[in-house]
Amino acid sequence: MITRRTIRIVATGRYDGQTEWYESFASNETMSSARAFAVALLGRGTGRCLDIGCGTGRALHLLAERGWRVVGTDVSADQLEVAGRRARDVAHLVRADAHTLPFVDSDFDAAISVFTHTDFDDLRAAFTEAFRVLRPGSRFVYLGVHPCFASPFVARAAAADVDDAVALLRPGYRQPGWKVLPPDPQSVKVRARVGINHLPLSNFLNAFIGAGFSISRVEEPGGDDPPLFLAVAAVKPNGPREPREHDQVGVEPDALHRLTVEPRQEQRTSPQPRGAAPGTSRRSCPT
Numbered sequence: 001m002i003t004r005r006t007i008r009i010v011a012t013g014r015y016d017g018q019t020e021w022y023e024s025f026a027s028n029e030t031m032s033s034a035r036a037f038a039v040a041l042l043g044r045g046t047g048r049c050l051d052i053g054c055g056t057g058r059a060l061h062l063l064a065e066r067g068w069r070v071v072g073t074d075v076s077a078d079q080l081e082v083a084g085r086r087a088r089d090v091a092h093l094v095r096a097d098a099h100t101l102p103f104v105d106s107d108f109d110a111a112i113s114v115f116t117h118t119d120f121d122d123l124r125a126a127f128t129e130a131f132r133v134l135r136p137g138s139r140f141v142y143l144g145v146h147p148c149f150a151s152p153f154v155a156r157a158a159a160a161d162v163d164d165a166v167a168l169l170r171p172g173y174r175q176p177g178w179k180v181l182p183p184d185p186q187s188v189k190v191r192a193r194v195g196i197n198h199l200p201l202s203n204f205l206n207a208f209i210g211a212g213f214s215i216s217r218v219e220e221p222g223g224d225d226p227p228l229f230l231a232v233a234a235v236k237p238n239g240p241r242e243p244r245e246h247d248q249v250g251v252e253p254d255a256l257h258r259l260t261v262e263p264r265q266e267q268r269t270s271p272q273p274r275g276a277a278p279g280t281s282r283r284s285c286p287t
């Protein structure tokens with residue numbers, strides 16, 4: 001059911017005017033099999049399934065083939081127009097911002113989102129909305145580019161010049177946020193078209209946990225080494241949301257990031273007391 005309260009588009013349709021590029025970019029074999037993998041991970045069902053950030057609708061038929069009654073949602077009118085041509089017969093399409101979905105609580109029996117986490121402004125907010133619109137006990141599957149191995153700071157092609165290297169790392173992994181190149185309508189690079197909102201792995205996984213999901217399975221599909229994609233299957237638990245350990249103790253993520261791991265000091269060997277287990281001494285270890 002669509003509610004009136006949230007029919008407002010907050011995010012910008014960065015993909016408006018980009019559908020020709022996106023269709024050629026998103027139709028390759030690697031991305032198609034990743035999408036099929038995500039749908040297989042979600043599995044079959046007969047209820048209502050929401051595809052969040054459905055784009056040009058490439059997963060909609062796959063979901064319908066597995067029995068779901070499909071609703072696709074995206075913030076970009078242009079992307080939805082292509083999705084409509086592709087899948088109007090199998091899916092209901094709704095233009096909406098993933099951060100403020102126009103659906104009532106517990107409206108869906110499953111949800112999926114593919115290749116979107118680097119497009120959302122606030123992943124935890126988007127996943128919190130996914131959580132809200134899901135019925136307790138239902139599944140959510142996300143598949144996206146691997147936060148560690150498929151980001152702007154990972155150079156794969158450049159590694160060809162280095163013996164035994166498959167990827168080179170540039171600085172930047174720890175800095176979340178938008179990575180953009182000057183807009184260029186001729187470029188095939190995502191950063192020059194729509195930008196990439198990079199998240200380190202910890203932020204990515206904490207977005208599921210913070211939204212309230214229980215992670216049930218994690219996969220790195222595909223033959224690439226290192227992997228290009230990361231897929232997470234999660235469940236909205238039955239019953240009221242329990243406070244997580246970190247909700248209670250109020251751990252400050254910034255404080256954690258400031259912690260450094262000191263290199264181990266060379267330990268002086270002191271005589272072991274008789275009967276002591278190897279590796280234990282009376283002096284307590286500073287670590």
Ligand SMILES: C[S@@+](CC[C@H](N)C(=O)[O-])C[C@H]1O[C@@H](n2cnc3c(N)ncnc32)[C@H](O)[C@@H]1O
Nearest residue numbers: 011015053054055074075076079097098114119
């Ligand atoms: C990389 S495309 C992925 C599309 C599709 N899931 C696929 O597999 O091809 C990212 C999509 O997310 C949409 N998007 C970005 N921000 C959004 C938001 N805040 N709310 C809803 N959709 C959003 C974009 O318009 C775009 O269609």
